[in-house]
Amino acid sequence: MKMEVNLSDTIAAISTPVGVGGLSVIRVSGAEAIRIVKKVLPTWRVVVPDDKPRYPIARFVRVLDLDDVVVTLFCAPHSFTGEDTVEISCHGSWFIQHELMHRLTDAGCRLARAGEFTQRAFLNGKMDLSQAEAVADLIASHSEAEKNLALRQMRGGLSSQLSRLREQLVHFASLLELELDFADHEDLEFVDRSELLSLASTIDKHIEQLLSSFAAGNAIKNGVAVAIVGEPNAGKSTLLNALLGEERAIVSAIEGTTRDTVEDSLYLSGIHFRLIDTAGIRNTDDPLEKMGVERSERAVMNAHIVVEVVDATRPRYLSLSLRNEQRYIRVLNKSDLLSAEQVAALSVRQTTGSESKPLSQVLVSAKQGEIDALRDELVDIGQRMTASSDVALSNVRHYEALQRASQALERVKSGLHEGLSGEFVSLDLQDCLTCLGEVTGEITSQEVLQSIFSKFCIGK
Numbered sequence: 399m400k401m402e403v404n405l406s407d408t409i410a411a412i413s414t415p416v417g418v419g420g421l422s423v424i425r426v427s428g429a430e431a432i433r434i435v436k437k438v439l440p441t442w443r444v445v446v447p448d449d450k451p452r453y454p455i456a457r458f459v460r461v462l463d464l465d466d467v468v469v470t471l472f473c474a475p476h477s478f479t480g481e482d483t484v485e486i487s488c489h490g491s492w493f494i495q496h497e498l499m500h501r502l503t504d505a506g507c508r509l510a511r512a513g514e515f516t517q518r519a520f521l522n523g524k525m526d527l528s529q530a531e532a533v534a535d536l537i538a539s540h541s542e543a544e545k546n547l548a549l550r551q552m553r554g555g556l557s558s559q560l561s562r563l564r565e566q567l568v569h570f571a572s573l574l575e576l577e578l579d580f581a582d583h584e585d586l587e588f589v590d591r592s593e594l595l596s597l598a599s600t601i602d603k604h605i606e607q608l609l610s611s612f613a614a615g616n617a618i619k620n621g622v623a624v625a626i627v628g629e630p631n632a633g634k635s636t637l638l639n640a641l642l643g644e645e646r647a648i649v650s651a652i653e654g655t656t657r658d659t660v661e662d663s664l665y666l667s668g669i670h671f672r673l674i675d676t677a678g679i680r681n682t683d684d685p686l687e688k689m690g691v692e693r694s695e696r697a698v699m700n701a702h703i704v705v706e707v708v709d710a711t712r713p714r715y716l717s718l719s720l721r722n723e724q725r726y727i728r729v730l731n732k733s734d735l736l737s738a739e740q741v742a743a744l745s746v747r748q749t750t751g752s753e754s755k756p757l758s759q760v761l762v763s764a765k766q767g768e769i770d771a772l773r774d775e776l777v778d779i780g781q782r783m784t785a786s787s788d789v790a791l792s793n794v795r796h797y798e799a800l801q802r803a804s805q806a807l808e809r810v811k812s813g814l815h816e817g818l819s820g821e822f823v824s825l826d827l828q829d830c831l832t833c834l835g836e837v838t839g840e841i842t843s844q845e846v847l848q849s850i851f852s853k854f855c856i857g858k
């Protein structure tokens with residue numbers, strides 16, 4: 399379906415969730431919003447001052463045959479969409495919400511499509527595309543960290559970084575243009591190429607910084623993936639249940655009980671962890687168990703944090719090969735079965751290991767719920783992983799566009815190195831600017847816009 403952008407319609411939608419609630423909010427936006435709502439609610443006697451106020455005007459309105467509502471008017475351009483917008487807070491009855499919607503559409507409103515209010519905000523220049531996307535992220539956020547990330551982006555954190563980059567690139571382009579304008583003048587090079595090169599490197603460094611923040615942004619948005627692995631019967635499923643505080647995975651003394659990976663979310667100190675309990679890793683001929691082991695190995699590959707559970711009464715360790723950025727916690731489980739001497743002998747240290755592969759070791763009893771040491775360790779690692787004082791990329795679309803921007807800049811740099819003519823270098827520079835423009839929405843196709851806004855909720 400092609401999404402036609404028609405800003406002249408006045409649109410309406412129920413903005414609160416489907417179903418019955420205490421209250422419900424109906425939103426109307428467009429040039430005719432005030433006229434239409436006055437027609438539907440004749441008792442709404444609002445006088446709009448000529449110079450449209452920046453603040454919303456709220457009025458209690460008795461709709462004689464229907465409900466008592468509160469009508470709030472946001473005058474253009476001081477509204478979310480940039481248009482005249484009216485919000486009607488009615489009681490949350492299904493009948494009242496739908497009756498009001500019927501009356502609004504009869505009076506000339508069209509039903510809003512998913513994301514259409516935000517799309518209008520974007521088209522009316524109230525926000526750029528990265529901010530509009532953050533609105534959807536904010537609505538979908540589950541943890542404090544995720545909310546903060548989306549909020550910063552919605553308030554223009556990423557946009558201001560990108561506009562700084564853009565300024566630098568435009569400055570760069572203008573220097574190149576100068577060089578081109580004077581190209582006829584024999585070997586006159588207006589701009590020192592080494593100066594251009596160092597400017598390109600500075601810009602590249604900024605883009606690289608943004609690109610590298612994607613790991614943190616991704617961990618915040620999609621959760622920090624924690625794979626719980628170990629030999630059969632080490633207590634992995636018991637540990638998962640203890641962390642979640644519920645009997646999520648089946649626990650038994652029979653080896654190989656967990657065949658498939660079991661996944662659930664855990665929220666600790668505002669961070670979203672995705673815990674993945676796996677089948678025990680061991681050599682086996684059983685085809686079904688083999689598949690489980692393969693899945694465990696895949697979970698390890700994709701994890702941010704790998705938790706290896708070891709039965710402390712007979713410690714044996716897996717040989718895991720982890721990537722540098724992966725974090726590894728070794729959990730010595732079943733501490734309740736150890737004597738004081740045995741505990742001392744284990745000489746558990748809080749943190750050991752080398753810089754390249756940090757290793758934390760904690761002693762717990764999953765069965766007795768004594769797992770605070772592990773919880774603390776997860777929070778500690780999770781906080782460091784998701785700490786982004788400033789802006790972090792969390793959107794694949796942005797990440798890919800910036801990757802292309804970085805590649806274009808690499809071409810600019812090599813062009814300068816090789817002494818290519820300014821014209822060619824300038825083309826690559828334009829490419830780079832185009833990629834940045836895709837993130838902010840200055841250069842974005844209808845199809846991309848359609849796919850972005852169609853994922854929004856109705857009424858937003």
Ligand SMILES: Nc1nc2c(ncn2[C@@H]2O[C@H](COP(=O)(O)OP(=O)(O)O)[C@@H](O)[C@H]2O)c(=O)[nH]1
Nearest residue numbers: 631632633634635636649650651732763764765
């Ligand atoms: N004593 C004791 N037993 C435990 C502990 N954690 C797990 N178990 C027992 O170890 C057996 C295997 O547990 P399970 O969680 O299914 O291990 P998995 O195969 O690693 O998932 C079960 O009988 C559990 O009750 C613990 O901390 N202390």
Ligand SMILES: [Mg+2]
Nearest residue numbers: 634635655656
């Ligand atoms: Mg298990």
